Every structure is written in structure tokens, then in C-alpha cells.
Amino acid sequence: MQIGVIHYTNIHISDSSTMLKGRLQFHQELLHFDLLDSDTLTEDEIRTHHGRILQSIQKEDYLLPIHSGIDLTHFFMLEYQLPITLHDTGSLYLPLQKKGNALYDQTKExxxxxxxxxxxxxxxxxxxxxxxxxxxxxxxxHTYSELLEAAGTMFTHVHGGTFKIELL
Known part of the structure; x- marks a missing residue:
């Protein structure tokens, strides 16, 4: 498994715009009907946090807006059908390292x-x-780099700042 990391600097996270909230809600509603029409999720999919979110959407238990950073990350997860997480680097002990399918800082997963x-x-x-x-x-x-570039561009369009990508 490849892990792509986007490093963001000088961003400004705030309450999500009405447009972002609407797109996230609309995307979840579309996914709900797609999931109803498809076979159930596999055991492997349900084990991921992304799969658990899809399982909740299938039951009409939709993600609620939190703030622009998390809401856009949730949108990316649903759009790209991948597990994606967002972390404050102020809470991390850098550098990061990949071990198996997980990402660790110097103290923990x-x-x-x-x-x-x-x-x-x-x-x-x-x-x-x-x-x-x-x-x-x-x-x-998409190629991994193209997907990361597109996500980073959209994220910084909403939050300002700059980004760089890294594949581990």
C-alpha cells in the first residue's frame, strides 16, 4: 500500500462555506442511493474507517459538518473512494515514517x-x-501524484497556504 502525504503550511481553517456543506451533503445522498443499489460492502472495506463511513451513509447516517479542513477531507474521501486523514502537525513529533500500512511519528501511530x-x-x-x-x-x-496535486490545489484554494506532496 502506498501512502501519499500532503504537507500544508500557513493554512486557515474555519467554518465550512455553505457551498462546501451543500456539496458534502449532496455527495453523501448520491452515494447513499448508489450503495443501496450495489452489493453490500466487503469485510475488508468495512474494516477501514472509510468503509465504516460508507456503511453509515448506506444507513442514511450522514457526516455532519465540523470545519472546513475535516469537511473537505471527508469530501475527498467520498470523491476518491480512499481512506484519507487530516492531522495538525503541531501535535506530531517529526519526522514521519511508514511502517506497513500505517504512518507513525516518533512516538506513535x-x-x-x-x-x-x-x-x-x-x-x-x-x-x-x-x-x-x-x-x-x-x-x-488517477496516478497518485496527480490525485495528490489536485487535492492539494483544491485544499489550498479553500484554506490558503502552500503544499508539497510526498509518496511513502
Missing amino acids: IASPFCMDQTTSTSEATVHAIQCFFFSHASTT
């Missing part, structure tokens, strides 16, 4: 397709963050 560390979560006070994309071997819709 911070993200994997199966869970994420809530102690590194973002808030409206977050200025620097990382966004982790967990690419399964079946992810072929």
Missing part, C-alpha cells in the same frame, strides 16, 4: 486505513497540517 489518532486532529487553530491518503493497489483512477 498517527494514521492508517483502519484508524486515526484523535490526539493529532485539526481545529480552527491549525496552521500547518498533513493529509494522508491510503492508496490500495487497486487505486488506478
